[in-house]
Amino acid sequence: MATVTIQATDGSGSFSAYLMEPKAKPAGTVVLIQEIFGVNEAMRDIAAWVAEMNFIAVCPDLFWRIEPGIDITDKSEAEWKKAFELFNKFDQAKGIEDLKATVTAARKLPGANGKVATMGYCLGGRLAFMMAEQSDADANVSYYGVALDNLLGDLGKITKPLIVHIADKDEFFPQKAAPR
Numbered sequence: 001m002a003t004v005t006i007q008a009t010d011g012s013g014s015f016s017a018y019l020m021e022p023k024a025k026p027a028g029t030v031v032l033i034q035e036i037f038g039v040n041e042a043m044r045d046i047a048a049w050v051a052e053m054n055f056i057a058v059c060p061d062l063f064w065r066i067e068p069g070i071d072i073t074d075k076s077e078a079e080w081k082k083a084f085e086l087f088n089k090f091d092q093a094k095g096i097e098d099l100k101a102t103v104t105a106a107r108k109l110p111g112a113n114g115k116v117a118t119m120g121y122c123l124g125g126r127l128a129f130m131m132a133e134q135s136d137a138d139a140n141v142s143y144y145g146v147a148l149d150n151l152l153g154d155l156g157k158i159t160k161p162l163i164v165h166i167a168d169k170d171e172f173f174p175q176k177a178a179p180r
Contacts, residue, residue, distance in 0.1 A: 030119050
């Protein structure tokens with residue numbers, strides 16, 4: 001497993017990010033944003049898929065301020081409980097700071113062409129949406145982001161491409177907020 005170390009912009013330390021590289025370079029980079037289960041097997045599999053499409057994949061450990069190295073699944077009640085404990089402790093503003101630091105670092109990775117997108121799932125989908133509103137990422141993709149309806153007031157801040165995928169039946173996204 002390859003990792004890179006990224007310095008936090010607030011001076012509080014550094015955090016690791018899983019790295020998967022494509023066969024051909026230079027390449028664009030995709031910053032993968034984790035679900036509430038950490039940088040787990042599912043995220044590593046997505047990183048491999050992104051690398052197969054000839055992008056550098058970087059997946060930062062966003063729970064490092066709470067408990068570094070979270071790698072759990074959604075297969076047991078205990079893991080769900082742990083995941084929601086982490087989610088409830090997670091500071092989204094600090095998470096955005098860490099993602100911005102990851103985007104900056106990703107632009108400078110060996111073999112990177114300087115273009116960086118974010119792509120996130122669930123909590124990560126929310127954060128990808130927030131990155132579209134708050135960062136200089138070149139593109140952002142949100143898969144089934146949670147509570148996106150609470151972020152619509154800043155839509156005017158989005159200047160780069162944003163793709164949002166919303167499931168028809170998602171227990172964490174209210175149906176009344178989904179576009180029709």
